[in-house]
Amino acid sequence: MTEKELKILGIKLKNYGTSTGSDWFTNKDTILSSSPTNGKPIARIERTSHKDYEKVIKEAENAKLIWRDIPAPKRGEVIRQLGEKLRETKPTLGKLVSYEMGKSYQEGLGEVQEMIDICDFAVGISRQLYGNTIHSERPGHRMYDQYHPLGIVGIITAFNFPVAVWAWNSALALVCGNVVVWKPSEKTPLCAIACQHILADILKSNKLPEGxxxxxxxxxxxxxxxxxxxxxxxxxxTGSTRMGRQVAITVAERFGKTLLELGGNNAIVVTPNADLKMTIIGAVFGAVGTAGQRCTSTRRLIVHESIYDKVQQSLVEAYKQIKIGDPLDTQYHMGPLIDTDAVQIYVNALTKIKEQGGKILVTGRVLDGEGYESGCYVTPVIAEVENHLDIVQEETFAPILYLIKYSGDVRNAIELQNNVRQGLSSAIMTTNLREAEIFLSQNGSDCGIANVNIGTSGAEIGGAFGGEKETGGGRESGSDAWKVYMRRQTNTINYTSSLPLAQGIKFDL
Structure with missing residues (x-):
């Protein structure tokens, strides 16, 4: 990206200690932002000191007293302005997401569109923070519940969606009357700085506290x-199950609340009644989109034995068409992994597949040569495995798709799908109504997301996003996910001159 493009997002590189030479890598008080597309450093960002952290939290505490007293629809107006600004900066912010994270430019634009969509959703929610009116068992009493802001919401995000997940949380938390403190992934700090600049300018123009x-x-x-x-x-x-477990323990020790969006090990069940053209498109995008670095990426394809060979052949042919290269060049389907550490995890997974008895159908390798100088580009893999293998039970953040054969009816496939520790996204490909309904029933998929005739990857803002088991149980984005950012209060009002007790208890003085 050019300095001119970064300035559109409020980023002036000289303000962030950009440098050249070996000191890019040796200064312990900074974070290096580099692009996996070419391996080149972009900027060096100062780490937050504990002293500065305390200053941030104090400013947030002061700001929350002002922000929570602003009527919710007025708070919604601020988020509406954020959405409009994101529309203006979408091409540039989408390019930064692509360049710093490595996903395709189309996916970068899609991520910014998610931000716009959640802003639109949150504006509507700002006028719908409803509580319930409840009939009291006591005459002359009125009961209702209402929702109040929590105060400060801490947001920790991962590298794979460096801007959208912040927006999912911030847009809702802010219209609910909270203030937010964001700790982004150290692998994508410039994306976070750009978002902070955009919102900070809006707050300033509305004469609101920056905290x-x-x-x-x-x-x-x-x-x-x-x-x-x-x-x-x-x-x-949002992040790995390992990270989320530590956060959950730490926050629980002080009786705080957590919203966790952690690992996924997502499967598509393919029945004999599937539309195979749709199946191949959904499986390939789910497996190679974002180079397999989505929490909803398709990891497992559970295929009925009667169509297994046909599906396998079609997938292998489809993989031959995948083009890998610079994500900002729209001719390519797949960009790089986030860094060389991710590449090593990919390489280790291939070794484990072979050691544990899996069969590699489409071989994976690390690409080198012109255009691949960063060392972060790999080829997508298809492996024939059994569901119980240790490597299949893990989530590998890379473009590795496991083919698993099942026999009998759809219930056998569902059992295989559910037999992992994670429970985020799932899908079934079928034109049979009964199979679809079984998959969606209480005896079907145990995931937070269950789709019919679409893949596991990609979700609309209107629905609550999240999963069960080691995925953490959190829900973000749509539906009534806003409630997690508020505290519920039950109110009972007695407008009589007597004091009857609940449950008919008598207590006379």
Missing amino acids: ISSLITGDAEVGTWLSKDRRIPLISA
Whole structure:
């Protein structure tokens, strides 16, 4: 990206300590932002010190007193302005997402569109923060429940969706009357800085405190500060199951609340009644989109034995057409992995597949040569395996698709699909109504997301997003996910001159 494009997003590289030479990699007080597309450093960003962290939290505490007293529809107006600004900056912000994270430019634009969509959704929610009116058993009494802001919401996000997940949380948390403190992935800090600039400018133009939205940068240590901080009632954390488990334990020790969006091990069930053309499109995009680095990426394809060979052949042919290269070049389907550490995880997974008895159908390798100088480009893999293998039970954040054969009816496939520790996204490909309904029933998929005739990857803003088991149980985005950012209060009003007790209890004086 050019400096001119970054300035559109409020980023002036000289303000972030850009440099050249070996000191890019040796300064412990900074985070290096580099692009996996070419391996080149973009900027060096200062880490948040504990002293600065305390300043941020104090400003947030002051800002929350002002923000929560602003009527919810007025808060919604601020988020509407955010959505409009995102529309203006979509091409540039989408390009930054693509360049810093490595996903295709089309996916970068799609991620910014998710931000716009959640802003639109949140504006509507700002006029619908409803409680219930409840009939009291006592005459002359009225009961109802209402929702109040929590205060400060801490947001920890992952590299694979460096801007959208922040928006999912912030748009809703803000219209609910909270202020937010964001700790982004240290692998994509510039995307976070761009978003912070956009919202900060809107707050300033509305004469609102900048502490309504704050950004802190750093590694896991900074995330631990958030998790331990009793001044932050809710921590929303997106990332690996390992990270989420630590956050959950730390926050639970102080009786805080968590919203966890963690690992996925997503499967598509393909029955004999599937539309195979749709199946191949859904499976290939699900497996190679974002280079397999989505939490909803398709990891497993569970195929009925009667069509297994046909599906396998079609997939192998489809994989021959996948083009890998610079994600900003729209001719390519797949870009790089986020860094060389991710590449090593990919390589290790291929070794484990072979060691555990799997069969590689489409061989994977690390690409080198012209255009692949970063060392982060790999080829997608298809492996024939059994569901119980240890490597299949893990989530490998890479473009590796496992083919698994099933026999009998759809219930056998569902049992295989559910037999992993994660429970995020799932799908079935079938034109048979009974199979679809069984899959969606209480005896069907155990995931938070269950789709029919679409893949596991990609979700609309209107529905609640999240999963069960080691996925963490959190729900973000649509439906009534806004309620997690608020505290519920039950109110009972007695407008009589007597004091009857509940359950008919008598207590006379």
